[in-house]
Amino acid sequence: xxxxxxxxxxxxxxxxxxxxxxxxxxxxxxxxxxxxxxxxxxxxxxxxxxxxxxxxxxxxxxxxxxxxxxxxxxxxxxxxxxxxxxxxxxxxxxxxxxxxxxxxxxxxxxxxxxxxxxxxxxxxxxxxxxxxxxxxxxxxxxxxxxxxxxxxxxxxxxxxxxxxxxxxxxxxxxxxxxxxxxxxxxxxxxxxxxxxxxxxxxxxxxxxxxxxxxxxxxxxxxxxxxxxxxxxxxxxxxxxxxxxxxxxxxxxxxxxxxxxxxxxxxxxxxxxxxxxxxxxxxxxxxxxxxxxxxxxxxxxxxxxxxxxxxxxxxxxxxxxxxxxxxxxxxxxxxxxxxxxxxxxxxxxxxxxxxxxxxxxxxxxxxxxxxxxxxxxxxxxxxxxxxxxxxxxxxxxxxxxxxxxxxxxxxxxxxxxxxxxxxxxxxxxxxxxxxxxxxxxxxxxxxxxxxxxxxxxxxxxxxxxxxxxxxxxxxxxxxxxxxxxxxxxxxxxxxxxxxxxxxxxxxxxxxxxxxxxxxxxxxxxxxxxxxxxxxxxxxxxxxxxxxxxxxxxxxxxxxxxxxxxxxxxxxxxxxxxxxxxxxxxxxxxxxxxxxxxxxxxxxxxxxxxxxxxxxxxxxxxxxxxxxxxxxxxxxxxxxxxxxxxxxxxxxxxxxxxxxx
Numbered sequence: 001x002x003x004x005x006x007x008x009x010x011x012x013x014x015x016x017x018x019x020x021x022x023x024x025x026x027x028x029x030x031x032x033x034x035x036x037x038x039x040x041x042x043x044x045x046x047x048x049x050x051x052x053x054x055x056x057x058x059x060x061x062x063x064x065x066x067x068x069x070x071x072x073x074x075x076x077x078x079x080x081x082x083x084x085x086x087x088x089x090x091x092x093x094x095x096x097x098x099x100x101x102x103x104x105x106x107x108x109x110x111x112x113x114x115x116x117x118x119x120x121x122x123x124x125x126x127x128x129x130x131x132x133x134x135x136x137x138x139x140x141x142x143x144x145x146x147x148x149x150x151x152x153x154x155x156x157x158x159x160x161x162x163x164x165x166x167x168x169x170x171x172x173x174x175x176x177x178x179x180x181x182x183x184x185x186x187x188x189x190x191x192x193x194x195x196x197x198x199x200x201x202x203x204x205x206x207x208x209x210x211x212x213x214x215x216x217x218x219x220x221x222x223x224x225x226x227x228x229x230x231x232x233x234x235x236x237x238x239x240x241x242x243x244x245x246x247x248x249x250x251x252x253x254x255x256x257x258x259x260x261x262x263x264x265x266x267x268x269x270x271x272x273x274x275x276x277x278x279x280x281x282x283x284x285x286x287x288x289x290x291x292x293x294x295x296x297x298x299x300x301x302x303x304x305x306x307x308x309x310x311x312x313x314x315x316x317x318x319x320x321x322x323x324x325x326x327x328x329x330x331x332x333x334x335x336x337x338x339x340x341x342x343x344x345x346x347x348x349x350x351x352x353x354x355x356x357x358x359x360x361x362x363x364x365x366x367x368x369x370x371x372x373x374x375x376x377x378x379x380x381x382x383x384x385x386x387x388x389x390x391x392x393x394x395x396x397x398x399x400x401x402x403x404x405x406x407x408x409x410x411x412x413x414x415x416x417x418x419x420x421x422x423x424x425x426x427x428x429x430x431x432x433x434x435x436x437x438x439x440x441x442x443x444x445x446x447x448x449x450x451x452x453x454x455x456x457x458x459x460x461x462x463x464x465x466x467x468x469x470x471x472x473x474x475x476x477x478x479x480x481x482x483x484x485x486x487x488x489x490x491x492x493x494x495x496x497x498x499x500x501x502x503x504x505x506x507x508x509x510x511x512x513x514x515x516x517x518x519x520x521x522x523x524x525x526x527x528x529x530x531x532x533x534x535x536x537x538x539x540x541x542x543x544x545x546x547x548x549x550x551x552x553x554x555x556x557x558x559x560x561x562x563x564x565x566x567x568x569x570x571x572x573x574x575x576x577x578x579x580x581x582x583x584x585x586x587x588x589x590x591x592x593x594x595x596x597x598x599x600x601x602x603x604x605x606x607x608x609x610x611x612x613x614x615x616x617x618x619x620x621x622x623x624x625x626x627x628x629x630x631x632x633x634x635x636x637x638x639x640x641x642x643x644x645x646x647x648x649x650x651x652x653x654x655x656x657x658x659x
Contacts, residue, residue, distance in 0.1 A: 001091060006039045010046060012086055018072040023049040030109055030118065040103035041110075043091065045119060047071045048126045052327045057135060057297055057650035058127040061100055068092045070610070097124065125651055131327060134301040138330065139655035141304035145187035146367045148309060152183045153212060156353050163204045171377070172356040175201040178373030179208065180354040182314055185371045189292070189334055191319045193391065194596075194622045195380020198316045199235065201373075202288055203242035203254065205314070209286065210253040220285040224258035227294040227324075228543035229531075231594025232258040233564060235290040257567050260541050261289065261299060262534060265306050276306040284311050291594045292317030297328030297652070320395050322619045323648060325590050333653040338372045340365035368656055380625070386412025387621060387628045394618045399639045406635075414626060420633045422606075423497035428631065429510030432503075432585065435487055435599055435627075449599045449627040452507065452585060455483035456516045456526055459549070466552050473551060474570045477562040480547055481570075484528055488597040489586040490620050492612050492641075498605035503586035511585075523559055523575045525550045530584035530591065538573055539565075543591060545584060548575060589620045600624035604632040604641070612641040 010027065013019040026049040027042065048059035054073065064071055068088035092100075104110055104121055111117040120132040127135075153159060164176040174192075178201045182188040190198050206222055213220045224239065226232040235258040243251050264282070266275025276282050287307060289295070292315040295303070307313060315331065319338060323329035341363020342350070350358050381388025386405060389412065393401035406417055420428055435451030459480045464472040489507070493499035508520035517526045531544040540546075546563040551572070560572040561581075586603070602620040604612065617638065621628055632638065 001039045003037050003039045003042060006042055006091075009086060009091070013072065018074055019046065019050055020053055022053070033118065034108050038103050038107065040095075040100055041107045043088075044100065044104050044126050045109070047088070048119065048128060051649060052128065052131065055323060055325070055327055055329070056648050057131050057327050057652070058122075058125040060649040061104070061124040061126060062097055063647075063649060064088070065092060065095060065097055065100070074610070122651060125649065131297065134297045134328075135650065135652050135655060137301045138297065138304060139652060139658075141301075142187060142334070142368065142656060144309075145313070146185070146371065148186040150184060150186055150312070152353075156180065156183060157355055159208050159212070160354055163208055172358050172361075173354075174373060174375045174377065175204070177350055177354050177356050177358065178375065179205045180350060181371055181373050182312075183209070184349070184353075185312075186309075187313050187315075187371055189315045189317075189331070189338075189372045190375065191317055191331070191335055191338060191372065192375030193318055193320065193378055193395070195378040196375035197377075197379060198375060199238040199290070200242045200245075201375070202314060202316060203239060203246065206254050206286070206288070207246050214253055219253060221283060222255050222286045222288070223264060223282065223284045224255055224288050224290075225261050225264045226258055226290045226594060227261050227299070228291070228594050229260055229541040229563075229565075230543050230545065231291040231294065232260050233568075234594060234596065236567065258290070261295070261303060262541065265302055267534070267536070274302055274306065277302070278305045281308040282306050282311060286312045286314065288314045288316065290316045293319065293321040293331040294324050294593050295330055296324035296326035297330055297650070298326065299324075300328070300330045318622070320615065320618055321622070322590060322593060322613075322615045323646060328650060328652070329646070329648040330652065332648075333650070333656060334368065335372055335374075336653045336657070337365040337369040338374050340369055343370060346370045366657055384412065386415030387624050390415065390628070391618060391621050394614060394621060394642050397614055397642060397645065399642045402638065402642055414624075414628060416627075416629045417635070418629060418631045419635065420631055422633060423502060423506070425633075428503075428603075429506055431601060431629070431631065432489060432507040433510055433514055433516070435601070435629075449487075449629075451487050451599075452484075452511060453514075453516060454486055455480055455547075456511070458483040459526055459547075477547075477549055477570045477572075478564065478568075480549065481545075481562065481564050484545070484547060485595075486598040487601075488592065488595075488599075488623070489601045489603060490589050490592050490623065491586050491603050492589060492616055492620075493605055493609065494588060496605070498603060500582075500586045500588055503603060504583045507585035508583065523548055525559060528584045529561060529578065529581040530587060531578075531581055533580040535578075535580065538577060539571065540573070543594070546573070546578075546581075589616050589623075592623050593619060595623060596625050597623055598625050599627035599629070601629040601631055604630070604634075604637045606633045606637070608637065608640055612637065612644065614642050614645045616646075617641050 014021055014024050023046050027046050030045055051059050071088055109117050110119045110121050112121050118129055120127045120129050160176055164173055175197050178190045182205050192198055210220055226235050240256050243254055317331050319331050319335035323332055341361045347358055347362050350356055389405045393405055433451050433453050435449045462476055462479055464476050491500050495501055511517045512520040518524045525548055527548040529546050531540045531542055534541050544563050546561040548559050548561050551558055551560050559575055561575055563571045565571055600623045
């Protein structure tokens with residue numbers, strides 16, 4: 001294959017949206033540097049660039065030869081048509097790994113480590129240099145923190161017993177163990193599924209630490225953060241609820257407000273520059289970050305660089321959720337050995353300092369695993385919870401067990417499955433309006449499952465009088481936002497009739513026909529919107545959700561979009577100032593990370609798609625607190641997704657495992 005032939009093919013790939021224009025621009029940048037002529041090298045470089053947009057940190061040459069077409073953003077196989085001559089599998093047919101690697105390594109634009117070349121070849125992995133550096137930085141910072149000695153109270157066992165009274169259970173108290181491990185290390189990862197008590201654990205940890213500091217006449221500087229505004233707001237709410245259960249003398253000294261990681265690090269609009277970095281570290285004794293599965297490689301490198309050696313870091317998250325939208329699967333890489341058990345020294349330390357016997361969880365794991373606490377008991381889902389049973393089966397990759405849960409659906413009052421005839425099935429629109437409440441049995445102490453009619457009823461019925469004070473309108477706005485959070489449609493795809501775009505249009509039209517909204521396009525009262533890009537001038541972050549409401553003003557009412565801030569205050573923004581938003585009756589599962597809803601409707605398409613994975617389904621299911629509905633025209637799609645775990649290319653896990 002000649003260089004000219006490859007360039008023509010690349011243009012075709014970009015035209016079909018299989019590659020990004022950015023990838024073509026990167027190819028042009030390489031040409032300006034050294035005018036590369038080897039088509040094999042150029043192909044690898046272009047694909048390495050494209051992998052970043054698909055969540056991979058690098059291009060794995062060996063994995064690419066095993067499945068070349070997986071490197072492009074191809075549509076489902078049924079939509080490809082007769083284009084086999086264009087696919088990477090044809091271009092790389094019969095290619096040997098050694099030959100391809102040699103062609104890449106021979107380029108003056110590639111180095112096998114330190115240097116200033118735009119590309120780095122490490123083993124069989126080809127990186128853009130910046131991401132190779134991020135990986136090296138994260139691995140080095142983690143190893144340094146694991147070696148760093150820290151002091152902990154001599155009477156740690158007594159203090160832990162005071163916070164975690166014995167429940168006479170034969171099982172270890174994993175929350176207590178997590179606190180003990182955090183106190184002895186400069187870096188701790190606390191991971192577990194929904195309802196396992198990650199937030200409760202960290203609040204008790206902070207109470208223990210802060211009470212000890214106060215007795216010595218000081219006060220710890222503690223910062224709470226999460227990757228998105230929505231996740232920060234949820235952390236703020238969860239921290240507040242957990243603090244209320246602590247003794248009165250411990251409550252005052254624990255921070256209750258979380259911020260986004262961008263705000264914590266002092267992100268500067270329109271640049272990658274941060275106010276806090278190695279030369280200007282954060283002023284904090286402890287930093288706690290929730291929803292760590294959403295942290296991409298670049299952000300994790302920035303966070304670790306911004307911490308002084310004396311600052312302790314605690315990461316909270318569910319290692320089995322979807323990885324970050326951007327490149328990397330950092331939490332998954334950190335937790336790679338979480339199930340291998342603790343070394344004998346750690347088992348003995350936990351028994352002595354925490355009074356818990358984890359000898360049954362002894363195993364052969366590395367240094368990082370000694371600072372990982374895996375919370376194993378869910379307090380949210382009972383044995384008769386279909387949501388809990390589905391999540392367990394999906395997470396384990398047991399397709400047969402998933403099928404059994406649906407077969408025994410009458411025994412689980414919190415799940416329902418709707419078989420659709422197609423995207424124009426009227427039941428889909430009806431479900432969005434009413435939430436399919438009739439399909440669920442009533443559960444004591446839980447409000448009935450509801451759809452979008454609920455928040456629109458709250459909007460109409462709780463609207464203050466025209467002469468009501470501004471505070472009354474703020475309370476009303478908060479009630480509407482809270483009501484909207486009760487129900488959410490989630491999609492695997494963005495485009496097409498089964499994606500976010502098609503479903504948002506369908507739901508808006510259905511609500512308009514039902515006279516619940518005034519129109520199905522443009523700005524109207526009740527329109528929910530999702531911020532799609534950080535806007536530092538407005539103080540809004542990617543992932544924030546707002547609702548357009550009409551406020552009385554002299555002469556005429558005026559639409560304003562209301563957002564709930566992490567401190568629970570309400571921000572009002574004129575619609576004309578919001579350029580990067582989209583309607584959000586339906587959102588992707590990726591965008592839902594860091595959120596929870598009373599009722600979730602997960603819509604799966606009719607055909608297989610590369611984005612349908614085990615982690616996506618698990619994340620969608622576990623966004624639901626009380627009710628979960630699966631809507632699909634093809635139930636077999638669920639089984640296929642469960643059988644396909646996410647595979648992200650990168651070398652961080654190997655670097656962390658090095659002795």
